[in-house]
Every structure is written in structure tokens, then in C-alpha cells.
């Protein structure tokens with residue numbers, strides 16, 4: 001048997017005619033912290049829900065922890081933990097009760113359950129607040145509780161669907177620290193989805209960039225940035241003279257959009273004066289090392305927008321509360 | 325052989341644990357929502373005292389005080405509404421991702437369904453016990469004379485109410501398993517609940533109805549619960565316990581089978 005904790009073969013999920021995930025081929029190593037990066041609607045959640053047996057694939061195959069997601073769903077379920085994109089804890093229960101419920105659902109013996117509840121609460125620093133109703137938790141606390149819950153039954157793989165969506169920067173930083181800690185302390189493979197560049201950049205060993213149901217690039221953050229093959233020069237100009245740049249050997253790639261020109265340039269610091277001579281007057285210039293955003297732009301021709309989607313996590317949690 | 329039956333045993337244990345887990349959650353939620361408990365007891369008493377008192381001032385039914393006559397019907401009404409309404413909680417669970425958390429656990433959907441039924445039935449039985457105690461108090465106070473609440477009749481009443489709540493919770497869950505919004509759920513259930521309630525004979529005797537109405541009451545499954553309960557705590561019944569129980573149990577088995585299927589097909 002291979003030591004791939006997850007393996008997919010032409011995994012496809014359609015909603016009616018809409019191909020949410022199309023012919024996904026992915027191999028994830030045991031112990032890896034793997035990221036799925038993509039904009040809204042890329043198919044990240046659909047991929048996760050299919051791998052976790054909540055949705056049935058339209059076609060193709062996948063194994064998780066060595067078990068087939070269609071033929072052995074119950075073994076798959078026992079080997080995975082998941083933190084969903086939307087809040088999934090019961091806010092009329094306390095943090096402790098949510099964990100106890102989880103332990104019961106997974107058939108954990110009482111003594112093991114209680115011990116494990118203590119451990120995971122400590123891991124996410126919620127021991128002091130365990131007796132409080134989840135209603136009174138902040139968004140970040142609730143997320144931490146759900147991470148703790150996903151870990152309770154010692155899964156081999158933990159899926160985290162947008163773990164920091166809708167959180168303020170400080171809570172996000174906080175969650176990142178827990179995830180890092182986790183991947184060191186618990187022997188576990190982690191798959192996380194996000195549309196925040198910094199998140200994958202900071203956390204993931206490898207990532208796949210997903211767009212419109214397909215993987216467009218795969219590798220470690222450093223590898224992917226290297227693909228760009230130079231620095232990125234961004235210029236603002238009303239009427240840039242691009243034609244003349246095309247002849248320059250050290251300009252690898254030119255992209256214009258709304259009066260903004262992005263160039264990929266080898267040794268940009270050295271070549272900038274010459275470039276500016278060719279383009280003539282520009283309003284502003286900026287050089288930066290390639291980011292995953294540039295990688296995304298390179299492969300899709302679009303920016304990944306760093307804003308929370310409509311009705312983000314926190315927002316949805318609030319709606320739920322006020323409606324109930 | 326040995327390991328195989330062991331495996332089966334472990335699997336069964338897991339399913340039972342799952343049912344207990346779901347029940348645990350529903351019960352905690354019930355405990356927390358005190359206003360729900362209060363409303364589920366106060367509303368029936370208001371029906372009994374105001375509707376029953378108002379109409380009872382001018383009528384009595386074959387010698388029985390009208391308020392006494394409708395007491396079984398009011399009990400059934402209370403259980404009917406709280407049971408079917410219980411299905412709305414699954415719609416709320418779906419609105420956030422809590423339903424997914426339950427569906428991704430290594431237990432079957434049948435166990436989830438059964439856990440929910442037990443949870444809903446527990447709520448209704450607690451409500452019924454409170455109402456029966458209040459009934460006994462009102463009987464002592466002379467407001468519903470002729471109510472026969474002995475130990476045996478009380479246990480009998482609870483069995484009838486239990487079977488009734490089981491089928492009605494199932495119906496609520498079946499509707500809930502299909503609905504995306506609580507408003508949709510409310511709309512469908514109110515369409516369903518009022519005919520079921522009014523045709524059950526909860527508020528009037530069944531023996532002098534015009535033919536068309538009589539036929540309609542016969543096809544209302546709740547009619548037999550009301551009749552059985554009247555038999556048990558008033559000593560007056562139209563169809564006899566054998567028929568009543570036959571229909572009640574048959575109907576319950578049917579809706580549970582259908583509910584299991586609906587849960588199997590339920591989308592997240």
C-alpha cells in the first residue's frame with residue numbers, strides 16, 4: 001500500500017449540470033499539511049465534502065486513509081475529523097457538552113472520552129470556558145472549539161474548511177498558531193482550504209491552487225513562486241507603451257488590466273531603469289518578490305480576492321442566532 | 325465466525341451509542357428552552373379552560389361535562405403540535421453545519437432518525453405528564469368532574485400518548501428533512517396540522533356526524549388516539565381499544581418506515 005493518506009482519481013462532483021469539481025487527481029502524503037487555495041466557488045468545500053463522504057461523487061474514485069470513500073464510508077468516517085466552513089457546534093450547548101456529544105457519536109468509552117476532552121480543551125485553551133454556552137463564545141473561540149472537537153476521536157486526517165474565514169486578524173493569528181502546534185504535536189495529516197494567501201504561505205507544506213473545479217498548480221509555496229521566474233514589477237500608467245517591452249529578454253510575462261501593468265522580470269532591480277525608459281512616464285512603480293497572488297494571477301489571469309464571501313462565517317453565525 | 329459476530333456486536337453498540345448521543349443533545353436543548361416547556365403546558369390549559377369553559381357553559385355531551393369530554397382531545401392536541409413542530413429543529417440544524425457534523429459521524433442515518441424520535445418523544449411525554457398532573461388537580465378542584473385518573477389509566481394514557489408522539493414526531497422529521505427554511509416548514513405543517521386536529525374528534529363526539537364528515541374522521545389517524553385516550557381516562561369510546569391500537573401501531577410503523585427512507589435520501 002502507498003503511504004498516501006489521500007488519493008483521488010478523476011474525482012468529479014456535479015450539481016445538475018454544474019461541474020463543481022472536475023477530474024481531480026491528487027495525492028497527499030501522510031503527515032502533510034496540505035492547502036487547497038482558491039477563490040469563492042472554486043470547489044474547495046465540495047472537494048472536502050466529497051472526501052468526507054457527505055456528498056457522493058458523480059464519478060471517479062478516492063481513498064482516504066486507505067479506504068474507498070464510496071465503498072467504505074464508515075471506515076473513512078472513523079479515520080477523519082472535519083471542521084466545517086459554517087459554524088457546526090450547537091450553541092444551546094456548552095463547549096464541554098458539544099465535545100461530549102461528539103465523543104458519544106463516535107462511540108468513545110466514557111473514561112477515554114473525558115480524558116480526551118481535557119486534552120483537546122487544553123490544546124485550544126478553552127479549559128476555563130468549557131462550561132459556558134457556545135452562544136456566549138466569540139467567533140474565534142467557537143472555531144477553536146470546533147477544531148478541538150474534530151480532533152477528539154484521534155483522526156488520521158483532519159479537514160479544515162476555511163478555518164479563519166470571517167475572523168479578525170488577531171483571532172486568525174491565534175488559530176494559525178494552534179494549527180501549527182497541532183501538526184507538530186498530534187500525528188495527523190491536515191488538509192485545509194482557504195482563499196487567504198498568507199494562510200497557505202505560512203502553514204502549508206504543499207498546496208494546490210484550485211479554480212473552477214480544477215487544480216491549476218501544485219507544489220510547495222516556494223516552488224510555486226519560483227515558477228514565476230523573477231520579481232514582479234507593477235506599474236500604474238494611463239497609456240503604457242507595452243509593445244516595446246516585449247522585445248526585452250528579461251521580461252518574462254506581461255499582464256495589463258485597468259491601467260495597471262504587471263511584469264515578471266528577472267533581476268528587476270538591475271533592469272528597472274531600462275524598463276522605465278521604454279515605457280515612458282508612469283504614475284507609480286513597485287517591485288516585489290513573487291507572492292502566491294502572482295502565482296494565482298499567472299495561472300488564471302485573475303486576482304484572488306482577499307475578501308470574505310457574502311455572509312461569511314461570523315455573519316452566518318450571527319444570522320442563525322438572531323433568527324432562532 | 326467469532327470475529328464476525330463480534331464485529332456485528334461492536335457495530336450495534338456504536339449505533340446504540342449514536343442514538344443515545346442524539347437523544348442526549350435533544351434533551352439538553354429541551355432543558356435549556358424553558359419557554360418552550362411553559363408554552364407547551366400553558367396553551368393546552370388555556371384551551372381547556374377558555375374554549376372548554378366557554379362552550380361547556382351551554383353544552384354537555386351524553387351526560388359528560390364538556391370540559392371533561394375534551395380533556396383527552398386537548399392532551400392529544402398538545403402532543404400533536406409539539407411533536408410535529410419538533411421537526412423544525414432539523415431545519416435549523418441544516419441552516420448551520422450542525423447537521424453535517426451529525427451526518428459525518430460513523431453512525432447510520434436510521435440511528436440518527438431514531439435518536440431524534442426518542443428526543444422528540446421525551447419532550448412530549450414530559451409535557452403529557454405535567455398535563456396529566458394538572459388534569460388531576462383540576463379534577464379535584466371540580467373543573468373537570470368525572471376524569472378517571474388512576475395509576476393504571478394514567479400509565480395507559482401515557483402509552484397511547486407515546487405511540488401518538490412517535491408517529492407525529494416522525495411526520496415532523498420527514499417534513500423537516502425536505503425543507504430548507506423554517507418558514508417553509510411552518511407553512512406545510514400548519515396546512516397539515518389543522519385538518520388532522522379538527523377531524524380527529526378531539527373537540528366533538530364522533531357518533532352524530534353527517535356522513536361526509538364521519539368519513540373524513542375515519543381516515544384521520546389521530547381519531548384513534550383520541551378515541552383510545554377517551555376510553556382510558558373517561559371510559560367512553562367509539563371504536564374499542566383493539567381497533568384503536570391496531571390503527572395507531574400500524575400507522576406508526578408505516579411513518580417510521582417512510583421516515584427512515586426519507587432520512588436515507590435526505591440532502592445536506
Ligand SMILES: Nc1ncnc2c1ncn2[C@@H]1O[C@H](COP(=O)(O)OP(=O)(O)OP(=O)(O)O)[C@@H](O)[C@H]1O
Pocket residue numbers: 015018019020038039040041042043044045046047085195309
Ligand atoms: N448544494 C449545491 N447545489 C448547487 N450548486 C452548488 C451547491 N453547493 C455548491 N454549489 C456550486 O458549486 C461550486 C463550488 O462550490 P464550493 O462551495 O465547493 O466552492 P468553494 O471553493 O468552497 O467556495 P467558497 O470559498 O465560497 O466556500 C459553486 O459554483 C457553487 O455555486
Ligand SMILES: [Mg+2]
Pocket residue numbers: 044045046085161162
Ligand atoms: Mg467553501
